[in-house]
Amino acid sequence: MTNVTDRMRTGVASRSLSPGIDVGVGALGLLSGGVAAWSAAGVEPSEIGDSGLAPALPPVFWVALVGLNIAFVLSLGRRVAPWLPPTLVSGLLLLLYAPAGMFGEVPRNAVAWRHLGVADAMANGVFDSHIDVYFNWPGFFSGLATFIRASGLPALDVAAWAPVLNAALWSVGVVAVLRTLTRDKDAVWMPLWLFLIGNWIDQDYLSPQALGFFLHLAVLAMALAFLGARVAGGVPGWVNFWRVGTRVPEHDDPRLRRLTFGLVLLLSASLVCSHQLTPVVLAGSLAGLVVVRRSWTPLLPLIIGLLTVLWMLYPASAYLVGHPIFGAEDADIVQANLIARVDGSPGHQAVQGLRMAFTVGIWLLAAVGMVQSWRSGRRDLRPYVLAVVPFLLLPVLTYGGEMLLRATLFSLPFVAFFAARPLARLRPRWRQTSDKPTRPSNARAVLFALLLSVLCAASVAARYGNARFDMFTAAEVQAVNRLHELAPAGSVIVAGAASTPWASEDYSRYTRRSLQSLCELDFTPRACVGTLRDLAYHEASDGGITLLLTRGNQASLEMQGQMSDDEFARFEEGVRVLPNSSLLFANRDARIYHLGSPSESLEGATGEAR
Amino acid sequence: MKLGDVRPATWPARLGQMERGAAAVFALGVLMPLLALVQPIQPVRALAAASLLLLLPGLAVARVLRADDPILFLLVACSSSLALTVLTATGLMYAGVWSWQLNLVLLGAITTAVAAITGLANVRT
Numbered sequence: 027m028t029n030v031t032d033r034m035r036t037g038v039a040s041r042s043l044s045p046g047i048d049v050g051v052g053a054l055g056l057l058s059g060g061v062a063a064w065s066a067a068g069v070e071p072s073e074i075g076d077s078g079l080a081p082a083l084p085p086v087f088w089v090a091l092v093g094l095n096i097a098f099v100l101s102l103g104r105r106v107a108p109w110l111p112p113t114l115v116s117g118l119l120l121l122l123y124a125p126a127g128m129f130g131e132v133p134r135n136a137v138a139w140r141h142l143g144v145a146d147a148m149a150n151g152v153f154d155s156h157i158d159v160y161f162n163w164p165g166f167f168s169g170l171a172t173f174i175r176a177s178g179l180p181a182l183d184v185a186a187w188a189p190v191l192n193a194a195l196w197s198v199g200v201v202a203v204l205r206t207l208t209r210d211k212d213a214v215w216m217p218l219w220l221f222l223i224g225n226w227i228d229q230d231y232l233s234p235q236a237l238g239f240f241l242h243l244a245v246l247a248m249a250l251a252f253l254g255a256r257v258a259g260g261v262p263g264w265v266n267f268w269r270v271g272t273r274v275p276e277h278d279d280p281r282l283r284r285l286t287f288g289l290v291l292l293l294s295a296s297l298v299c300s301h302q303l304t305p306v307v308l309a310g311s312l313a314g315l316v317v318v319r320r321s322w323t324p325l326l327p328l329i330i331g332l333l334t335v336l337w338m339l340y341p342a343s344a345y346l347v348g349h350p351i352f353g354a355e356d357a358d359i360v361q362a363n364l365i366a367r368v369d370g371s372p373g374h375q376a377v378q379g380l381r382m383a384f385t386v387g388i389w390l391l392a393a394v395g396m397v398q399s400w401r402s403g404r405r406d407l408r409p410y411v412l413a414v415v416p417f418l419l420l421p422v423l424t425y426g427g428e429m430l431l432r433a434t435l436f437s438l439p440f441v442a443f444f445a446a447r448p449l450a451r452l453r454p455r456w457r458q459t460s461d462k463p464t465r466p467s468n469a470r471a472v473l474f475a476l477l478l479s480v481l482c483a484a485s486v487a488a489r490y491g492n493a494r495f496d497m498f499t500a501a502e503v504q505a506v507n508r509l510h511e512l513a514p515a516g517s518v519i520v521a522g523a524a525s526t527p528w529a530s531e532d533y534s535r536y537t538r539r540s541l542q543s544l545c546e547l548d549f550t551p552r553a554c555v556g557t558l559r560d561l562a563y564h565e566a567s568d569g570g571i572t573l574l575l576t577r578g579n580q581a582s583l584e585m586q587g588q589m590s591d592d593e594f595a596r597f598e599e600g601v602r603v604l605p606n607s608s609l610l611f612a613n614r615d616a617r618i619y620h621l622g623s624p625s626e627s628l629e630g631a632t633g634e635a636r
Numbered sequence: 637m638k639l640g641d642v643r644p645a646t647w648p649a650r651l652g653q654m655e656r657g658a659a660a661v662f663a664l665g666v667l668m669p670l671l672a673l674v675q676p677i678q679p680v681r682a683l684a685a686a687s688l689l690l691l692l693p694g695l696a697v698a699r700v701l702r703a704d705d706p707i708l709f710l711l712v713a714c715s716s717s718l719a720l721t722v723l724t725a726t727g728l729m730y731a732g733v734w735s736w737q738l739n740l741v742l743l744g745a746i747t748t749a750v751a752a753i754t755g756l757a758n759v760r761t
Binding site: 148179199244285286293 | 682712729739
């Protein structure tokens, strides 16, 4: 166990303030978080534009955000009651993560709806690995099925509040991991604060990745706490670290190490059957610890790797045919992970730019922290390895252009650990009178609170930047319910975009497609109508196709630069005038069309959509 | 049996000597599945199910590790519970016998078994 550097200790008052101060700071933090979440609930979906949720939030939200960061800064640089940091983190969880459950009329993020549908299908006895990828890694979904059925909670409520629960679990994991690296309070809670702020990546929804990341953190914490090793008899540097001294276990009790090893294997097994990517990153991270001689169990990453390969070869073999996980991306890595994501309407591009600048800013802070740490004589290579290894897997793993985002998430706890170091200089220095600290130097505290508030505001803007299309109205959900009533079982249903609140029930009953995949090659209205006409012809024997167009679909197509509002209107007009096209349902935010087998007169009709 | 030999304690007697924490987990491992299975009103049902799926089996496991750090203890308890929930549910799915009731009973059995083993390990025969 190593202590944090002198710089982090500088200015830490050795005595705590009176308990009343801690109570006041804690109350301010919780109140700020609660007020922020409550104020977000008043946002109307129609008020949200291309720049996402942030511009639509009321002033009281931003006041609460500043109040929360002031409370956090007032808890730094001195000893506090043990309950205060978790209380303040609860406030931050409410402020950053609860709005997903508070604003809008139903849960956001279409993928969460799909995950509910998979769990529902499994609970109803559908368990076929040929359906899709989810049925090849069913661990998370079978557990979710048990939770929803056993708890009796409404599935949509579970999805709405999953981000708060997941972020809370991640916080426990991050704190446990960081406490194996340092015992300094501020060197643990400041990185956690930065981690929660920097996590705009939005993988904390109801998903196998959220569970996987939590189990990943748990395994790392246990491996660092109980299965670690240190090098006795020498101080290794960059050049000769593998030769100096002797590797000895950090824990002397072999029984405890065996128990931990077994527990880590249990967690790894549940990871392997739940998520494709996380076990690979976990094995890589543990292998990194072996390389820098800080692991007493060199076989552990090999065993996890073997479990992963065995799962892919047997239970997941049906999916892996034609869907390789390892190997180069089809497209260029930079193109798939970065450039392809910075496209679309000006507001959307601004949000994407903010996300990149925000992430790069935290990485730069971390780079400064790494240099400071190294120059101060800290030679603990573990956080360096754990921050870097996820990015080393970038060229190796295919993940649909999302690997950079996932690598950013996996490295974030350790990136935040280093990024907190330079910021530690801004902590308030508490003046001592007699034997008690009284108040901090105002300028330092105000500057730090403002800086954290700006970062927090950027996080809200980045995290909810897609709110215009990834949140849904009750009218859209009503249309989806009608769609399931109107479309014949087994038929093809098509939505305007992937951001559709469907598939939470009857998952395997329909073939679901979206215009974003169907019209991928050419989004012009004429070409897109032609594609739909051909699909309707192809599916004529099964009753044609049922088409759903929603407010969110239109926003998604427009924001991602695929179809402007004018082009969307012309596309819909083209669909409307197709022979055998009929409007089945319409409400404030959605329309449902049925497209039957086309006749010869179609050519003329599609011409009008030009 | 010779004079001076100590007669091994019977199982009920040993259960009675179990340390308080392990006994509490043991009792909850029996009580919570039963409570969830009778489907009482909310939020009792949700709390009973959630405690069994997210906390209790791992609590029994975490006590074995005797982690000093309360955060690490909580992490081990929650992660082990989730892992056991995932593994038992997936196992039942592959076996074609999944039902949430059976899953709860299985997790309750694991909780009581681990709590009993760890609790009794400290009881002298």
